[in-house]
Amino acid sequence: MDNRFFYKEEIYFAEHHKQNLLEHNQEKVVDMLLQNTAVGVVGGFYEEGLPIHFISQFALRNIGYTFEEFMEKTGGNFIEAVCPDDRRFYTMDLLGQSDGSEKREFRLINQKGDYVWVSEMRTKSVADNGRPLWISSIRLVHNEHMAKRHFISKISHDLRTPMNAILGMARLARYNIDNREKLDTYLDLVIQSSYHLLNEIGQVLDLKSIESGVMQLEEQPFNLHELVQEIEELFAGRLENKKQRLVISYKHVRHNQLIGDTVNLQKVIMNLLANAIKYSPDESDIELDVEELEPADPDKAGFEFRVTDHGIGIPESMQDRIFEPFERIEDSRESSDIPHIGLGLAVTKSIVQMMGGTLRLTSEVDVGSTFTIAQQIRIQTEESRQQSEKSAPSLEDMRVLAVEDNQINQELIVEMLNQDGIDVDVADNGAEAVKLFASHENGYYHIILMDINMPVMNGYECADTIRQMPEHGGDMIPIIAVTSDTLAEDVKLALSHGMNGHMPKPINFEELRATLLFWKNKHKI
Numbered sequence: 001m002d003n004r005f006f007y008k009e010e011i012y013f014a015e016h017h018k019q020n021l022l023e024h025n026q027e028k029v030v031d032m033l034l035q036n037t038a039v040g041v042v043g044g045f046y047e048e049g050l051p052i053h054f055i056s057q058f059a060l061r062n063i064g065y066t067f068e069e070f071m072e073k074t075g076g077n078f079i080e081a082v083c084p085d086d087r088r089f090y091t092m093d094l095l096g097q098s099d100g101s102e103k104r105e106f107r108l109i110n111q112k113g114d115y116v117w118v119s120e121m122r123t124k125s126v127a128d129n130g131r132p133l134w135i136s137s138i139r140l141v142h143n144e145h146m147a148k149r150h151f152i153s154k155i156s157h158d159l160r161t162p163m164n165a166i167l168g169m170a171r172l173a174r175y176n177i178d179n180r181e182k183l184d185t186y187l188d189l190v191i192q193s194s195y196h197l198l199n200e201i202g203q204v205l206d207l208k209s210i211e212s213g214v215m216q217l218e219e220q221p222f223n224l225h226e227l228v229q230e231i232e233e234l235f236a237g238r239l240e241n242k243k244q245r246l247v248i249s250y251k252h253v254r255h256n257q258l259i260g261d262t263v264n265l266q267k268v269i270m271n272l273l274a275n276a277i278k279y280s281p282d283e284s285d286i287e288l289d290v291e292e293l294e295p296a297d298p299d300k301a302g303f304e305f306r307v308t309d310h311g312i313g314i315p316e317s318m319q320d321r322i323f324e325p326f327e328r329i330e331d332s333r334e335s336s337d338i339p340h341i342g343l344g345l346a347v348t349k350s351i352v353q354m355m356g357g358t359l360r361l362t363s364e365v366d367v368g369s370t371f372t373i374a375q376q377i378r379i380q381t382e383e384s385r386q387q388s389e390k391s392a393p394s395l396e397d398m399r400v401l402a403v404e405d406n407q408i409n410q411e412l413i414v415e416m417l418n419q420d421g422i423d424v425d426v427a428d429n430g431a432e433a434v435k436l437f438a439s440h441e442n443g444y445y446h447i448i449l450m451d452i453n454m455p456v457m458n459g460y461e462c463a464d465t466i467r468q469m470p471e472h473g474g475d476m477i478p479i480i481a482v483t484s485d486t487l488a489e490d491v492k493l494a495l496s497h498g499m500n501g502h503m504p505k506p507i508n509f510e511e512l513r514a515t516l517l518f519w520k521n522k523h524k525i
């Protein structure tokens with residue numbers, strides 16, 4: 001055996017006393033190094049944390065450390081240099097004490113904090129003092145190639161899991177075809193797993209089409225409030241399941257008619273909301289803040305979409321990594337029944353970047369997280385606005401009295417109706433509405449939007465009172481109940497208190513516009 005190659009390598013011992021161990025094991029080690037066209041060798045003890053016994057200069061160079069830096073960074077434990085996701089498998093494999101004849105691949109953390117794929121061959125040995133020892137030769141492998149292999153093995157596992165559940169449940173459904181109750185449960189699970197699978201397939205395709213440059217942005221005119229409202233409606237079921245509340249707020253929003261890729265904009269906000277719901281407890285609030293920033297460009301408006309939760313939070317050490325595909329926090333705080341694949345944030349970040357925006361995160365463990373998308377969005381030009389205004393009949397100059405105690409809802413109604421040139425006065429409760437109504441001449445308000453559950457005087461009492469004020473036009477004015485009480489009985493109750501219609505919350509502004517238009521035409525306003 002020619003040992004010259006080996007002796008060119010400088011070996012650093014973690015302990016002060018040198019040992020003649022390498023000489024004892026030379027043959028084995030050199031053989032292993034040559035087979036693996038090795039660029040480094042590391043040895044450690046079969047003890048918790050895998051304490052390092054020695055490491056070669058080439059091994060250190062691969063990951064960009066000096067010996068001192070490496071020892072300081074790892075505290076002398078090799079496991080600290082292994083990517084957290086690979087640690088369990090690496091330790092298990094090592095403790096299984098395979099003889100090291102086969103190669104294995106895993107990721108080390110380099111000096112910059114990035115992961116590098118290495119391939120390793122390992123052999124067992126014993127130190128002079130009798131402590132069992134492992135000796136590994138490691139070399140760098142092509143990161144891109146390994147990343148692809150990793151991607152495929154993860155994907156096939158993550159897609160198979162829901163697919164197996166679907167198959168299993170479908171079989172059980174067939175065996176229990178006459179048992180209505182069981183059938184119901186199994187079919188529910190089939191549907192649930194199918195949605196999960198669909199979501200995963202969507203994410204994989206998104207990521208792949210972004211990476212390969214196939215994904216194109218498709219811009220179209222849209223209404224910002226409507227886009228947000230649609231999102232809210234889509235999440236209603238999920239929020240209800242966890243008894244969570246989505247609190248939406250708008251700040252300084254001056255532009256509502258915009259041009260952009262609505263599908264992708266909705267997708268990124270929805271991905272963040274889905275995580276906020278998943279990773280925060282039942283009955284907590286999730287916030288979606290939409291803020292328009294100071295203009296930087298005359299044709300565009302800068303927006304921030306902030307999704308805040310009060311959930312488990314993200315440790316600082318993971319805050320960059322979770323944006324990488326398949327990175328997730330393997331930790332007992334996350335319930336294992338949360339379906340996750342670890343692609344959502346990678347897709348979200350890629351789409352935001354494609355749209356020219358940025359995605360930021362601030363988070364604190366057990367306090368919560370805020371993900372912020374900052375995005376410039378094109379403003380609709382006068383020309384395109386005129387075009388869309390031509391097709392939409394005008395509601396301009398209508399005067400609306402909105403009776404609503406919730407400040408956020410008040411702002412939303414005012415903002416939305418102002419966009420259509422409608423004047424809105426707001427009353428915080430029924431009693432205030434009666435006062436406001438009485439302070440104006442007959443015919444001043446064209447319609448009243450009436451919340452039902454309010455302090456001081458509720459919507460029913462308020463409608464009753466106004467109907468008794470014919471001198472101010474209270475007998476004629478259309479009153480529409482706008483409430484989250486949406487049962488058939490609630491609608492009947494509203495009508496029995498002299499109201500003319502009922503509209504469920506959250507308000508669908510298209511529906512509201514249609515209602516206003518109906519009364520405008522009917523009363524020839």
Ligand code: ADP
Nearest residue numbers: 275276279313322328329340341342343344345
């Ligand atoms: P997935 O949710 O499918 O695992 P993501 O890419 O969306 O994938 O998220 C990656 C990881 O980031 C999650 O597994 C979770 O550990 C963490 N994470 C994402 N959003 C939140 C959040 N709002 N709160 C706490 N952890 C989060």
